[in-house]
Amino acid sequence: MVEKFVKVKVVVPGVHYWSRSPVAYLAYPHRHLFHIQVCVRVKSEDREVEFFALQKLILNKLTESYEPFSEPPLPLNFVTASCETIASHLLTKLRECELDVVSVEVSEDDENSAFVVWKEEQDEKG
Numbered sequence: 001m002v003e004k005f006v007k008v009k010v011v012v013p014g015v016h017y018w019s020r021s022p023v024a025y026l027a028y029p030h031r032h033l034f035h036i037q038v039c040v041r042v043k044s045e046d047r048e049v050e051f052f053a054l055q056k057l058i059l060n061k062l063t064e065s066y067e068p069f070s071e072p073p074l075p076l077n078f079v080t081a082s083c084e085t086i087a088s089h090l091l092t093k094l095r096e097c098e099l100d101v102v103s104v105e106v107s108e109d110d111e112n113s114a115f116v117v118w119k120e121e122q123d124e125k126g
């Protein structure tokens with residue numbers, strides 16, 4: 001059996017900060033290009049979700065969740081959200097759209113990233 005996945009990438013400018021960062025300047029609001037990759041399991045080769053539609057949905061979920069930092073529409077103000085926080089939030093929001101999202105990766109400037117993976121909850125009975 002072959003499992004099939006589609007993966008799309010969206011790049012969005014955003015500002016955030018990490019007040020307890022061990023690196024002093026990261027405690028102040030700073031801009032990144034956040035590279036966001038979403039992987040969705042699909043059932044057929046006539047994929048259930050179209051690439052451009054998925055990119056648009058990702059952008060919609062981000063702009064619904066985060067305000068612009070200063071002048072709309074961008075950069076988004078991620079406030080204290082880390083890459084892990086953004087990825088987890090986005091994974092949850094996209095799964096609410098009936099998509100079998102298996103992972104979301106968020107990188108800062110296409111350099112360092114956080115990667116979250118959907119995991120079905122374990123059955124209590126084992």
Ligand SMILES: [Zn+2]
Pocket residue numbers: 016017026030032108
């Ligand atoms: Zn940063």
